[in-house]
Amino acid sequence: MWIYEKKLQYPVNIKRCDPNAARIIITQLGGPDGELGASLRYLNQRYSMTQDKVKATLTDIGTEELAHMEIVSAIVHQLTKNLSVDQIKAGGFAPYFVDHTTGVYPVSAAGVPYSVMTFQVKGDPITDLTEDLAAEQKARTTYDNILRLVDDPDVRDVIKFLRQREIVHFQRFGEALRIVQDDLNAKNFYAFNPSFDKNCNKGYRK
Amino acid sequence: MTDRERLMLVISRSDFMLTELRLYLDTHGSCPNALRLYKKYQTMKAEAVKEYTEKYGAITPDAVDTSCGWMWTKSPWPWEGDC
Numbered sequence: 062m063w064i065y066e067k068k069l070q071y072p073v074n075i076k077r078c079d080p081n082a083a084r085i086i087i088t089q090l091g092g093p094d095g096e097l098g099a100s101l102r103y104l105n106q107r108y109s110m111t112q113d114k115v116k117a118t119l120t121d122i123g124t125e126e127l128a129h130m131e132i133v134s135a136i137v138h139q140l141t142k143n144l145s146v147d148q149i150k151a152g153g154f155a156p157y158f159v160d161h162t163t164g165v166y167p168v169s170a171a172g173v174p175y176s177v178m179t180f181q182v183k184g185d186p187i188t189d190l191t192e193d194l195a196a197e198q199k200a201r202t203t204y205d206n207i208l209r210l211v212d213d214p215d216v217r218d219v220i221k222f223l224r225q226r227e228i229v230h231f232q233r234f235g236e237a238l239r240i241v242q243d244d245l246n247a248k249n250f251y252a253f254n255p256s257f258d259k260n261c262n263k264g265y266r267k
Numbered sequence: 268m269t270d271r272e273r274l275m276l277v278i279s280r281s282d283f284m285l286t287e288l289r290l291y292l293d294t295h296g297s298c299p300n301a302l303r304l305y306k307k308y309q310t311m312k313a314e315a316v317k318e319y320t321e322k323y324g325a326i327t328p329d330a331v332d333t334s335c336g337w338m339w340t341k342s343p344w345p346w347e348g349d350c
Contacts, residue, residue: 113340
């Protein structure tokens with residue numbers, strides 16, 4: 062279960078509104094490589110994991126992603142607070158505004174609402190952890206692209222923090238994958254689904 | 268019922284009381300009865316969590332006692348059941 066803490070994991074204090082930046086950054090809430098999808102992916106993959114260390118890793122990273130969802134949402138909220146209609150029109154924000162005003166709704170930068178089709182729970186620890194490694198890299202690339210497009214140091218500072226977390230999570234998932242593989246037949250990791258097939262771990266002798 | 272199960276039941280019950288009272292207090296923040304009950308279950312939960320943590324390990328990661336190593340990863344996980 063979860064308990065809410067009345068704080069952000071990393072502070073967000075943006076002085077200048079910028080609807081164009083908001084439209085880009087919202088993709089890390091509701092886009093294909095965003096924090097909402099990351100959180101759902103890891104927390105839902107936990108149930109078919111076979112090693113305690115991997116269950117812990119997915120629980121803890123999935124939980125941190127919930128905190129990142131809140132950080133990205135706080136950025137979008139602050140970037141769109143007190144916008145004038147002229148700023149909305151000039152900043153390309155009108156198509157979002159007409160449906161959501163300045164509320165925070167999970168969409169991609171292209172305006173596509175969040176879809177669970179952006180991730181998988183395959184029920185195979187090797188398959189799922191391999192997706193998780195890619196997911197962290199895709200999110201890191203997205204943050205790199207945001208840093209190419211956004212100048213405001215108040216925004217960049219938070220984006221750099223989130224980018225760094227993607228790298229740390231990538232490292233941890235690499236270790237988690239190794240922990241799963243270390244328990245399998247080194248000649249063929251892919252002969253079994255360790256979550257489904259019985260007696261496939263190393264200690265087993267027919 | 269084992270001592271561990273008993274303590275977890277106290278935690279679950281007092282925690283659910285807090286959850287339910289919290290929702291009520293969010294819209295009725297000046298109700299003295301609810302405020303008194305909230306305090307009662309805060310204490311009940313805190314005491315049970317403290318005893319459970321000392322005997323059986325932490326239920327939140329920032330409460331892990333590192334003098335016994337990193338026990339956060341230790342089974343059972345709450346979703347696993349008896350199967």
